[in-house]
Amino acid sequence: MAPKRSASKPSKSQAIETSEEKTSELILEPGYMRQYPKTELSDEVSANRLVHTSKERLLVGSLIIFALVIRASNLSNPNSVVFDEVHFGGFAKKYIKGAFFMDVHPPLAKLLFAAVGALGGFKGDFAFETIGDVFPPNVPYILMRQLSAFMGVGTVLFLYFTLRATGCKQSVAFFTAALLVIENGLVTISRYILLDSPLIFFIAGTAYFYTRTEISKPFSFDWFRYLALCGTFLGFAVSSKWVGLFTFAWLGLVNLIRLWFFVGDLSVSVPSIFRHAAFRGAVLLIIPAVIYLFSFYLHLMILTHEGDGAAFMSSAFRIDFDDTTVPKSTSADVGVSSIVTLRHLGTHGGYLHSHDHLYEGGSGQQQITLYPHLDENNRWIIELYNVTSEPFEFVPITDGTKIRLKHMITSRRLHSHDVRPSVSEIEWQNEASCYGYEGFDGDPNDDFVVEIVKDKSVIGEAQEKLKAIDTVFRLRHAMTNCYLWSHETKLPKWGYEQQEVTCATQGIEPLSLWYIEDNVNIYLPLDAEKTGYKQLSFFQKVAELHKKMWHINNGLTASHVFESRPSDWLLLNRGISYWALAPHQIYLLGNPIIWWPASFLFLGYGIYIVVLIFKYQLGYNISISENSFNFNYNTFIFLLGWFIHLYPFFLMERQLFLHHYFPALYFAVLALGHLFQLFSSTFKNRKTYVLYGLIFSASLWCYYQRLPLTDGSDWTLEKCEASKWFSSWDYDCNNFPYENAGNNRPANADQGGIDFNSALKPQVEGFPPQDQQPLVAEPVEQDVALEKDEL
Numbered sequence: 001m002a003p004k005r006s007a008s009k010p011s012k013s014q015a016i017e018t019s020e021e022k023t024s025e026l027i028l029e030p031g032y033m034r035q036y037p038k039t040e041l042s043d044e045v046s047a048n049r050l051v052h053t054s055k056e057r058l059l060v061g062s063l064i065i066f067a068l069v070i071r072a073s074n075l076s077n078p079n080s081v082v083f084d085e086v087h088f089g090g091f092a093k094k095y096i097k098g099a100f101f102m103d104v105h106p107p108l109a110k111l112l113f114a115a116v117g118a119l120g121g122f123k124g125d126f127a128f129e130t131i132g133d134v135f136p137p138n139v140p141y142i143l144m145r146q147l148s149a150f151m152g153v154g155t156v157l158f159l160y161f162t163l164r165a166t167g168c169k170q171s172v173a174f175f176t177a178a179l180l181v182i183e184n185g186l187v188t189i190s191r192y193i194l195l196d197s198p199l200i201f202f203i204a205g206t207a208y209f210y211t212r213t214e215i216s217k218p219f220s221f222d223w224f225r226y227l228a229l230c231g232t233f234l235g236f237a238v239s240s241k242w243v244g245l246f247t248f249a250w251l252g253l254v255n256l257i258r259l260w261f262f263v264g265d266l267s268v269s270v271p272s273i274f275r276h277a278a279f280r281g282a283v284l285l286i287i288p289a290v291i292y293l294f295s296f297y298l299h300l301m302i303l304t305h306e307g308d309g310a311a312f313m314s315s316a317f318r319i320d321f322d323d324t325t326v327p328k329s330t331s332a333d334v335g336v337s338s339i340v341t342l343r344h345l346g347t348h349g350g351y352l353h354s355h356d357h358l359y360e361g362g363s364g365q366q367q368i369t370l371y372p373h374l375d376e377n378n379r380w381i382i383e384l385y386n387v388t389s390e391p392f393e394f395v396p397i398t399d400g401t402k403i404r405l406k407h408m409i410t411s412r413r414l415h416s417h418d419v420r421p422s423v424s425e426i427e428w429q430n431e432a433s434c435y436g437y438e439g440f441d442g443d444p445n446d447d448f449v450v451e452i453v454k455d456k457s458v459i460g461e462a463q464e465k466l467k468a469i470d471t472v473f474r475l476r477h478a479m480t481n482c483y484l485w486s487h488e489t490k491l492p493k494w495g496y497e498q499q500e501v502t503c504a505t506q507g508i509e510p511l512s513l514w515y516i517e518d519n520v521n522i523y524l525p526l527d528a529e530k531t532g533y534k535q536l537s538f539f540q541k542v543a544e545l546h547k548k549m550w551h552i553n554n555g556l557t558a559s560h561v562f563e564s565r566p567s568d569w570l571l572l573n574r575g576i577s578y579w580a581l582a583p584h585q586i587y588l589l590g591n592p593i594i595w596w597p598a599s600f601l602f603l604g605y606g607i608y609i610v611v612l613i614f615k616y617q618l619g620y621n622i623s624i625s626e627n628s629f630n631f632n633y634n635t636f637i638f639l640l641g642w643f644i645h646l647y648p649f650f651l652m653e654r655q656l657f658l659h660h661y662f663p664a665l666y667f668a669v670l671a672l673g674h675l676f677q678l679f680s681s682t683f684k685n686r687k688t689y690v691l692y693g694l695i696f697s698a699s700l701w702c703y704y705q706r707l708p709l710t711d712g713s714d715w716t717l718e719k720c721e722a723s724k725w726f727s728s729w730d731y732d733c734n735n736f737p738y739e740n741a742g743n744n745r746p747a748n749a750d751q752g753g754i755d756f757n758s759a760l761k762p763q764v765e766g767f768p769p770q771d772q773q774p775l776v777a778e779p780v781e782q783d784v785a786l787e788k789d790e791l
Contacts, residue, residue, distance in 0.1 A: 081579075117139075155180070203663050246644050262276060316535075317536055326517075333468075474512050582736075584735075639667070715736045717734070
């Protein structure tokens with residue numbers, strides 16, 4: 001919005017500032033029809049936005065010391081696994097062992113933890129299996145935690161430098177950064193082996209280096225350097241968590257806003273605007289893309305062995321592992337008497353599988369499932385529906401052939417009938433089972449018709465007759481016309497939580513597609529054609545990984561005892577219990593004195609902007625000073641970052657937790673710093689320092705009031721109860737002893753305790769029921785390992 005009237009000369013109060021204090025500037029030049037603001041700052045103001053005096057270097061040094069004391073001290077406590085260290089410490093182990101795993105996050109931050117662990121002598125001989133597992137002496141967990149802690153300190157410095165680069169004075173930047181140091185939630189996540197601290201550090205670096213381009217001469221060496229660093233940190237952020245994509249979106253929007261100012265600045269030539277767009281677009285796209293792909297290159301290069309995550313990937317992906325169990329080649333022609341394994345195409349469930357266990361429901365016949373691991377129970381013998389003896393020659397299976405599949409281990413045949421499945425009791429789904437007994441030749445409910453899906457099969461013979469690997473087909477039940485089908489639903493524990501297989505008369509067609517992976521037929525000649533998977537390129541592997549990551553991420557929809565929604569985050573309704581071992585507990589919770597003003601700043605700013613717009617429309621003179629212009633621009637930019645990092649979570653149906661709010665909170669604190677700057681520049685007296693002192697004192701009091709929840713130090717029941725401002729802050733005060741009572745705890749303290757030896761292991765989906773309220777949250781960023789069937 002262009003101001004209706006604005007003074008280009010500084011006011012009297014601005015004129016008495018010393019040159020070192022002048023950090024805001026608004027130069028309006030006369031245009032053809034209106035005045036326009038210049039986008040390039042003067043050398044004086046640009047210099048004053050940098051750390052260039054010994055006095056300020058001492059100020060920054062004191063900030064570093066303060067942050068190190070708060071965030072990097074006593075990291076050895078507790079000396080056991082905390083919260084999602086189960087996953088990210090466990091992933092470090094797998095990197096060191098080279099065992100492939102599946103995770104919903106990009107690899108960069110996990111690689112950093114693994115590298116630090118390896119440098120510290122970690123050999124991958126500790127599993128990080130359960131919250132509360134005590135670290136043995138040979139695990140450099142303190143060193144790994146220091147990575148998070150030092151990045152937390154770096155985030156504080158980036159906030160200080162960003163505020164300075166955007167026009168805040170030293171005192172304001174120092175005060176705001178000091179508040180960030182004692183934000184309890186950010187302190188907690190920076191003390192452990194978690195992805196949040198590296199992510200926020202990289203986001204903070206992205207914001208800082210972008211602001212440095214704003215105060216650098218366009219197209220100078222410094223400008224290119226800071227633009228490249230901005231792209232680099234953006235690449236680091238996106239490569240650590242997909243939340244970095246929100247930062248990418250924010251950076252794209254603020255660059256568009258900047259280009260819009262260039263368009264309005266008549267002193268900037270049109271070719272220069274195009275160069276800005278070209279260089280910014282190229283650097284901020286290419287560098288992050290290269291870093292992102294390189295992190296996956298390292299990920300795949302290091303993980304050379306089949307681990308517990310390999311089962312999620314296609315067989316074509318798995319054949320490059322050094323110890324792959326996937327057959328490198330197999331007989332191409334499939335015929336009668338072939339012993340085959342059938343792989344489901346539509347899910348990552350794996351192979352058509354049966355075992356000598358019965359359904360607890362439905363017909364009570366032998367179970368049919370999908371199983372992700374290679375196993376003898378995956379093998380089936382192909383028979384013709386009307387032939388009871390072997391043909392003693394090779395007979396191919398063509399499109400439309402009616403066959404029976406006999407389970408090789410149990411000698412029962414694949415079967416379906418008009419009985420509802422035990423789990424998916426839906427009218428259009430019939431049960432798929434194994435049925436038969438010794439000497440039984442089968443019945444018509446064992447008959448399935450092979451229907452080759454030509455547009456999914458390789459062009460040529462694979463579209464006319466069954467070929468291993470190359471032919472995609474459906475199996476239609478001859479009696480009921482349903483199709484052998486599977487989906488993500490799991491059987492209960494009596495079905496070993498393997499994937500349900502049914503026979504469906506409708507439903508999503510890709511879920512009824514199959515192909516044969518392994519094929520043995522004794523009637524084929526020795527020189528018979530062989531086939532195998534084609535080796536995937538790096539980009540094909542990355543694409544497949546991303547499909548699985550996206551699918552698994554969207555599947556994290558089960559309820560969790562400590563989950564919360566974005567509206568809860570703003571109000572700081574509740575936190576997350578990270579760890580507990582009486583009489584200590586770690587519970588993630590923010591500092592309300594900092595949290596609430598930052599989170600609800602958008603309301604006051606929105607009202608302020610609406611009032612300005614109405615005054616402008618009603619014809620009032622709008623006087624925009626240098627300080628208010630700088631406040632409006634930067635507060636809008638940072639609140640835009642807050643909004644972009646928050647709003648998408650309102651649209652998500654997956655599990656969400658308080659720590660998902662921290663990137664948005666960082667931008668909100670940046671905006672809060674500019675509110676302090678506006679106040680400081682408006683009221684130039686000691687009262688501002690009194691206000692800062694009161695706010696910092698209240699924040700420091702809040703920090704120390706709940707410090708035992710942040711670092712797991714000693715506490716008492718009385719102090720714990722006094723710290724609970726709301727009943728929704730559900731940390732368990734019964735875990736702590738009475739004051740002046742030694743280690744005596746309340747009689748009911750054990751009711752809230754947790755047996756770490758029986759803590760739940762990470763699962764693909766499913767969490768404790770809501771009526772089970774553990775004192776400590778189980779890991780929430782799911783490690784998606786699958787347990788092997790021991791049948």
